[in-house]
Amino acid sequence: xxxxxxxxxxxxxxxxxxxxxxxxxxxxxxxxxxxxxxxxxxxxxxxxxxxxxxxxxxxxxxxxxxxxxxxxxxxxxxxxxxxxxxxxxxxxxxxxxxxxxxxxxxxxxxxx
Amino acid sequence: xxxxxxxxxxxxxxxxxxxxxxxxxxxxxxxxxxxxxxxxxxxxxxxxxxxxxxxxxxxxxxxxxxxxxxxxxxxxxxxxxxxxxxxxxxxxxxxxxxxxxxxxxxxxxxxxxxx
Numbered sequence: 590x591x592x593x594x595x596x597x598x599x600x601x602x603x604x605x606x607x608x609x610x611x612x613x614x615x616x617x618x619x620x621x622x623x624x625x626x627x628x629x630x631x632x633x634x635x636x637x638x639x640x641x642x643x644x645x646x647x648x649x650x651x652x653x654x655x656x657x658x659x660x661x662x663x664x665x666x667x668x669x670x671x672x673x674x675x676x677x678x679x680x681x682x683x684x685x686x687x688x689x690x691x692x693x694x695x696x697x698x699x700x701x
Numbered sequence: 702x703x704x705x706x707x708x709x710x711x712x713x714x715x716x717x718x719x720x721x722x723x724x725x726x727x728x729x730x731x732x733x734x735x736x737x738x739x740x741x742x743x744x745x746x747x748x749x750x751x752x753x754x755x756x757x758x759x760x761x762x763x764x765x766x767x768x769x770x771x772x773x774x775x776x777x778x779x780x781x782x783x784x785x786x787x788x789x790x791x792x793x794x795x796x797x798x799x800x801x802x803x804x805x806x807x808x809x810x811x812x813x814x815x816x
Contacts (some may be wrong), residue, residue: 621803632707632794632807633745676744680803686758687733687798689805691744 591616591681595692602667602699610662610675610695618682622660623689624653625676633676636662667699703729705797707808714785715816722780722811724795730775731797735805736768739792751778785815 594613602608614622621640625633637646639655646653650671652663662675674696678689704727714720724734732753737745749770750758757770767789769781778797782789792812796805 623804625807630792630810630812632705632796632810635804635806638804686750687735687803687805688747688750689735693744696742 591679591690593677593679593690593692595675595677595695597695598693599696600698602664602697604668604699604701605666607663607665607667609664610677610697612660612662612677612692613658614660614677614679614690615658616679616681616690620680620682620684622655623678623680624660624662625678627674627676627694629674636675664697667697669699669701672697672699703797703799703806705795705806705808707793707795707811709811710809711812711814713814713816716786717784719781719783720785720813722782722793722795722813724778724780724797724808726776726797726806729797729799731778732775732800734772734778734795734797736770736778736780737794737796739794739810745794748780753778782813785813787815789813790815 592615596611624636627633637653642657654661674694676694677692706725708723734751736748748763751770751772753772759765772778794810796807798805
């Protein structure tokens with residue numbers, strides 16, 4: 590069964606304190622792994638798509654990496670505005686529906 | 702980037718009434734759209750896949766007669782919550798991928814409150 594697990598559930602950081610969020614997955618042939626940011630009361634905002642192990646993508650203070658079993662979202666010198674819930678999702682290669690499997694999310698709070 | 706809109710952003714209705722939520726892809730055509738439901742502090746739960754020109758595909762446990770989905774055009778899908786009850790109160794979000802692509806772009810969500 591396809592499954593996505595994110596850890597930790599919640600993370601509190603001081604401004605400038607770098608850290609990483611983890612997304613572990615089991616899927617029958619990974620077609621894509623997606624990171625989204627969600628602010629309270631809003632829809633998820635697309636961040637990154639990763640397709641193959643070893644791939645990395647960056648956007649401002651965020652960097653996403655991918656291995657055959659997990660993905661990390663590295664946050665370098667975070668700011669309070671980075672506070673949000675970060676969602677990881679995978680798309681199975683056996684899917685013909687485009688259905689994403691979501692993790693439970695990591696809620697990040699960055700204190701000034 | 703691809704933009705998806707939803708209308709209304711918030712709706713409050715009385716128990717027993719029906720509510721329609723619109724999802725539009727503003728700058729691209731979407732043959733497929735997805736409808737999700739999200740409970741407080743929980744992740745997204747896929748309700749159904751909306752297909753332009755054909756019937757929607759519902760996830761197990763989702764009542765198709767209660768949550769009516771119509772994909773009227775390549776840029777519009779609607780979700781109608783029929784005979785709404787307080788337990789239907791939730792945050793409903795739609796998404797759509799660019800044609801031929803895998804990345805889904807999400808709408809801003811609709812907060813439904815049933816009194």
